[in-house]
Amino acid sequence: MSKLNYLITELCPDGVEYKALGEVCHYSKSRIDADAVDETSYVGVDNLLPDKRGKTLSSYVPEEGRLTQFAIGDVLIGNIRPYLRKIWRADCEGGTNGDVLVIRINEENLNSVSSEYLYYVLSSEQFFVYNIQNSRGAKMPRGNKDAIMQFFFPLPPLPLQRKIVKILDNFTLLTAELTAELTARKKQYEYYRNQLLTFGYDIEWSKLNEVGIMKRGTYITKENTVPGNIPVILGGQEPAYYCDTSNHDGEAIVISRSGAYAGFVSFWNQPIFVTDGFILETKDRLLIRYLYYYLKNMQGSLHEMKRGGGVPHVRGNEIMEIKVPLPPLEEQARIVAILDKFDTLTTDISSGLPAEIEARRKQYEYYRDKLLTFKEVGA
Known part of the structure; x- marks a missing residue:
């Protein structure tokens, strides 16, 4: 500078x-x-x-x-x-x-x-x-x-323009490198998730209705809720809006029931209000975080379970028929520990690569605004 x-x-x-x-x-x-x-x-x-x-x-x-x-x-x-x-x-x-x-x-x-x-x-x-x-x-x-x-x-004069471009190009290049690394890590994450969650028939398999519990969300609309800080889960990873009450607290898997996001799997560990979706909990032989990764790995198959024309939906009873591999709890915990590290690296907006990319983008925006601000001649 x-x-x-x-x-x-x-x-x-x-x-x-x-x-x-x-x-x-x-x-x-x-x-x-x-x-x-x-x-x-x-x-x-x-x-x-x-x-x-x-x-x-x-x-x-x-x-x-x-x-x-x-x-x-x-x-x-x-x-x-x-x-x-x-x-x-x-x-x-x-x-x-x-x-x-x-x-x-x-x-x-x-x-x-x-x-x-x-x-x-x-x-x-x-x-x-x-x-x-x-x-x-x-x-x-x-x-x-x-x-x-x-x-x-x-x-400004052309030499000054070129210097500004060089500085901003360096920020752009750094962000591009981090984005490329994030893409590579996501592919690596998907590869290991697929490898770790692929099993033969030498271990026990059980239907989800034998090792899990499904609850149906409660229908509400934004107009009949009181604003608050409880995420309302309708579809996708992001809350649809926020209200002042919850219908589930603690770890849970949510599967969106209808619409464009029907079959989408998300994980929550906080008070939430699930409306158009299913809430999944697990019994003693199945770690909930392990089940989340297993269902996330078969996300495409869940989307293919959609039925209906105008507003497609997935059926809870069909989801509960899904067979889940049940390695020992120690092995489930090992798989979860590995995938949690990849998940943090590739999705955590507070500590992973996304956080670093966002920080670089903010830095870039700041310096760009500074570099493109000049005193005007005669002002």
Whole structure:
């Protein structure tokens, strides 16, 4: 940072000029034939990832017509629901549609504006807050193209832009490395979980209704509850909302009963209120945490047990027919100890890799805001 401070003092001691985006950039007017793009070079709002995470391969590629062309260095922004914060700096040539804005530096400004610096400006929270505030529409808001081009941002000398980009690139690289490590650890976790929970018939197997107890949740709606700090479990890992009373306390496995999350397995060890789901407890020969990992390992099979059309659901009596391997309690405890370590490493938002990634992202956001804040010339 000392070199950065030196450059600021040396190159812009009196402040930095601010420009409207439209003074140095324009929306791409270039066109490309649809048959010239594929899943790697076609970008729509569906394959732009939220929260500034770039893009993925497209599951849909138009087969005919003319598309808006983007080139290497252009900045693409999803223009539907700006609050999703979809943005990507192009590393290839390709095509997109009218739901994605392609922002390109004017040819006469290429020697004064770094496309990497522009990307960091447009991925800043300051820009997205501005974009959201100026968006139009209620159910499906869109960014205001005219207002976007009126966004003011600092434009320091090119050497200073490059230094800022280098600093922010280092933060981005570190976060990417941690994310790659987390992906690898998750695969390792799944591998070991599968290995540890694969048994032959040389050990005892019992139906879940012989070694477990299932209770049905209690139907409530948010409107007829009193707000509190008790998680209401409806589907998925995250609470649907919070109320002031519970219908279970202590360790429990919850299996969502209906809807998109039907069959989803989660583990809780606190007061909870289970509504549209089943609560599983275990008897003496079965450790509840061991059963959780076993059911989690067969998550796909539980989802396949869904029945019904409009609102699919799983049936409690079918779940209780599932056969569970029963190694000795000491072996169950050993398996749980190993998988608990992997689970903490890959999912714990307070101490595992997710916590470290989140800390780096916050650090990155902090420094980006600091690095993109300058005294304005004449202010």
